[in-house]
Amino acid sequence: MLKKITLESGETIEGKLPQRSEAIPADILSTVADIIQAIRERGDEALHEFTLKFDGCDLKNMKLPTELVEKARRESDPEVLRALQAAAENIKQFQSNNVPASSFITREDGSLVGTKVSPLETVGFYVPGGRAQYPSTVLMNVIPARVAGVKRVIMCTPPSAKGSIDQTTLAAAAIAGVDEIYACGGAQAIAAMAYGTETIPRCDKVVGPGNIYVAAAKKLVDGDCGIDMIAGPSEVLILADETAEPAFVAADMMAQAEHDPKAAAFLVTTEETLVEEVEAEIARLIADAPRADIIRQSLEDNGLAVVCPDETTALAVANAIAPEHLEIQMDEPLELIGRIDHAGAIFVGPWSVEAIGDYVAGPSHTLPTSGTARFAGPLSVETFIKRTSIISYSYTGLLASFPTIETIAEEEGLDAHAQSVRERVSFVESVQ
Numbered sequence: 001m002l003k004k005i006t007l008e009s010g011e012t013i014e015g016k017l018p019q020r021s022e023a024i025p026a027d028i029l030s031t032v033a034d035i036i037q038a039i040r041e042r043g044d045e046a047l048h049e050f051t052l053k054f055d056g057c058d059l060k061n062m063k064l065p066t067e068l069v070e071k072a073r074r075e076s077d078p079e080v081l082r083a084l085q086a087a088a089e090n091i092k093q094f095q096s097n098n099v100p101a102s103s104f105i106t107r108e109d110g111s112l113v114g115t116k117v118s119p120l121e122t123v124g125f126y127v128p129g130g131r132a133q134y135p136s137t138v139l140m141n142v143i144p145a146r147v148a149g150v151k152r153v154i155m156c157t158p159p160s161a162k163g164s165i166d167q168t169t170l171a172a173a174a175i176a177g178v179d180e181i182y183a184c185g186g187a188q189a190i191a192a193m194a195y196g197t198e199t200i201p202r203c204d205k206v207v208g209p210g211n212i213y214v215a216a217a218k219k220l221v222d223g224d225c226g227i228d229m230i231a232g233p234s235e236v237l238i239l240a241d242e243t244a245e246p247a248f249v250a251a252d253m254m255a256q257a258e259h260d261p262k263a264a265a266f267l268v269t270t271e272e273t274l275v276e277e278v279e280a281e282i283a284r285l286i287a288d289a290p291r292a293d294i295i296r297q298s299l300e301d302n303g304l305a306v307v308c309p310d311e312t313t314a315l316a317v318a319n320a321i322a323p324e325h326l327e328i329q330m331d332e333p334l335e336l337i338g339r340i341d342h343a344g345a346i347f348v349g350p351w352s353v354e355a356i357g358d359y360v361a362g363p364s365h366t367l368p369t370s371g372t373a374r375f376a377g378p379l380s381v382e383t384f385i386k387r388t389s390i391i392s393y394s395y396t397g398l399l400a401s402f403p404t405i406e407t408i409a410e411e412e413g414l415d416a417h418a419q420s421v422r423e424r425v426s427f428v429e430s431v432q
Contacts, residue, residue, distance in 0.1 A: 001279055001296075002267065002303040009309045013317045018304065020232070020264065020370050024216045032216040036191040043197035050188040056161040057183070062199060064165065064181040072170035080168060081175075087360045088139050088175050094362025095147040095381050104390065111397030116388040119149035120226075122201055123384060124193030125178070126208030127157040127169060129185060134209075135172035140364045141208055141379060142176035148384035153178050154201060156193060158185020186210075190217035194225045207379065209366065228379050232370040233262035233302075236354055237323035237343075239314055239336070240269045244329040245350060249274070250281030252327060252354055257298035258291040264302040268317045275305045315339050322373040325354045344373045395428060 005016055038046040044062075052058050073081070104114030123145050127138055138155070145153055155178045157165055165183055173181055182200055184192065190210075194217075196202030205226035206218060218227045236256040238249050253265035267278060282299065286292050308314040315336065318326060322342035330336060333348045340346055344367030347354050358365045366379035393401075402421050409417035 001282060001299050002275065002305045004275060004305045004307065006272070006307045007309060007313055007317070009313075011309075011313075013306065013320050017321065018302075020235075024212060024219060028212055028216050029220065032187045032213055033220055035187045036194075036217060036220055039188055039191035039197065040195050043192075044199050047184055047188055047192055047197055047200075050186065051159070051184050054186050054188075055158050055184075057159045057163045059159065059163050059183055062182045062184050064170070064183060069170050069174050069178075069181060072167045073174040076167055076171040081171060084135060084139065084168075084172055084175055087136065088143060090360050090362040091139055091143045091364070092147060095144045095364075099147060099381050100385060100387075107397060109397040109400060110394035112390070112392040114390045116390050117385050118388065119151065120145075120204045120384050120386060121150070122152040122154070122203045123150050124200075124203035124206045125153065125155045126185075126189060126193070126206065126210050126214060127155060128208075128210045128214070129158040129160075129166070133166040133169050135166075135168045136359050136365065137209065138169060138172035138178070139176050141366055142173070142178055144364055144379060144381045145207075145384040146177045148381040150384050152180075152201070154180040154182065154193065154203065156182045156184050156189035156200070158189070159183035187213045187217035190214055190221060194221035205384070207366070207383065228366065228383055229368055229372065229376055231366070231368075233264060234259045234325075235264040235266070235323050235369060236325040236327065237266040237268060237318055237321055238327045239318055239330055240267060240271070240274055241311070241314075241330040242271050242274070243331045244269070244271075244274060246274060246277035247281045247285075248350055248353075249329060250278045250285055253278070253299065253303065254282060254285060254289065254295050255353075255355055256325070257295040257303070258289070259294075259298075261294055261297040261301065263298045264304070265299060266303075266321060266323065267305040268308060268314050268321075269305065270308050270311060270314055272307045275307065278305075311336075318343070322371040324367045324369045324373065325357065327352070327354060342371075342373045344368045344376075344378055395424075398424060 100117050102115060102117045104112055106112050125141050127134060142153055155173055157169060159165055190206055192200040193203045193206045203225055207228035209231045215230050219230050234256055238252060240249055249267060256265045257263050286295055289295055306317050308317060319341045324344040326343035327347040328336055329350050337346060345357055347357060364379040368376035402425060405421050406418040
């Protein structure tokens with residue numbers, strides 16, 4: 001079921017990995033660009049048309065009444081509510097420990113420089129529907145924003161053909177502290193939050209996962225508003241040696257594969273026999289898996305085992321792939337963390353199953369995919385703040401800096417820059 005690559009001693013993975021699609025096809029970008037333009041030009045009218053066309057739903061009012069959201073929380077399964085609340089507390093605790101603070105330094109000449117940290121005012125959250133509902137995504141995305149101090153939180157999620165929204169998703173929104181919920185989905189929802197309509201407010205930033213049309217919309221609106229990231233299919237990489245339990249590895253690869261046929265699962269191991277053992281466990285477990293068809297297609301299309309001659313090679317392969325999720329199921333796993341350079345999240349040891357990061361650990365499960373962990377990190381409170389530089393110079397400080405400013409300004413041919421300082425120096429000298 002899994003494709004296999006075997007590396008010899010001294011051999012690298014370069015050029016041998018299958019391509020992970022990072023580019024959005026031009027035809028999809030063109031289609032989405034038309035949708036965005038329609039929303040910008042016709043607002044709610046276009047939004048209603050697209051909701052009818054794509055969701056089969058004709059809604060008079062896309063904004064959900066507050067009482068409907070509260071009703072969903074009251075009527076949800078108490079056990080589910082307890083689970084969501086427990087997860088929410090862990091997320092809040094973790095994110096609260098990571099809130100950046102404003103900082104300033106004062107120099108000997110009395111000059112002050114620093115950074116003022118402020119929360120964003122309005123953020124729009126996209127919560128996908130489709131194959132499954134994701135109340136956990138509501139918690140993982142919204143709670144960091146609330147901890148950061150975002151003033152207005154809105155949420156868009158696609159309605160069913162009957163115009164309803166999943167009850168548990170609404171309950172999660174109530175727990176997380178969403179202010180407004182709108183029943184609309186797809187690229188049109190991203191455009192509405194990015195540019196605003198008569199009903200949906202314009203947002204400073206739009207975050208959240210979705211299908212390729214949602215990803216295309218986020219790509220196209222980026223710059224007119226902020227976005228978190230352009231997420232591709234979910235992925236996991238498991239580093240395993242002879243101490244790994246094959247059933248654990250198989251179960252974790254399947255857990256990732258059940259997201260989507262395009263999801264990817266990588267096994268990077270120093271033990272060739274482990275590959276066969278894992279495949280045998282997959283065959284056993286998949287027989288009872290409700291989403292077996294999705295898992296099978298995902299693993300057949302995107303499952304890969306890389307057999308390495310040693311631990312150093314295995315770590316180099318993991319860094320080359322730069323996965324969204326990376327599990328270390330090896331001897332002394334904590335000692336290997338420092339050698340992992342690129343990963344969205346690292347799960348250390350056999351009991352740190354990736355699912356714990358999806359639901360309860362606290363760090364957000366919104367992570368960089370498709371190798372973008374080389375330069376990007378998880379969604380967090382920092383996603384929802386902005387930094388403003390503060391510069392307050394004394395005259396003594398300005399005078400001391402004048403020669404440096406003048407030299408650089410003249411070198412760049414920008415004499416007015418230097419003159420703006422000369423004027424101040426001349427003024428002070430004239431009144432002394």
